[in-house]
Amino acid sequence: QVQLVESGGGLVQAGGSLRLSCAASGRTFSSYVMGWFRRAPGKEREFVAAIDWSGANTDYADSVKGRFTFSRDNAKNAAYLQMNSLKPEDTAVYYCATGMIYTLTRDFRDFTSWGQGTQVTVSS
Secondary structure (H helix, E strand, O other): OOEEEEEOOEEEEOOOOEEEEEEEEOOOHHHOOEEEEEEOOOOOOEEEEEEOOOOOOEEEOOOOOOOEEEEEEHHHOEEEEEEOOOOHHHOEEEEEEEOOOOOOOOOHHHOOEEOOOEEEEEEO
16 A cells, blocks of 8 residues: 655745645555645545646646646655645645546545645635
């Protein structure tokens, strides 16, 4: 099973940027879809973005489209979420996830490996 560790969260002012990283262990990392999800206080887990094994195809939630960019470097067993033009409503714990998934999906139930999460706080 792939193990995931997120980093890069923090406190930023509205309009600022952060880059989240997800480090993966396991030689099958490069074969599967990866996703980012987030959970804000008092809210349900929310899909943010997904990327296919090659990095050529991505999917974004409408709320982040045009502001966030999901990329991956299979040679480094790593994935990244570049977050620009951050808004207070982006405040949440962000999780990267993967599983034996070969097509893009937004359903968290498809993802079987999860990181511990990294806190992103955007001040107004």
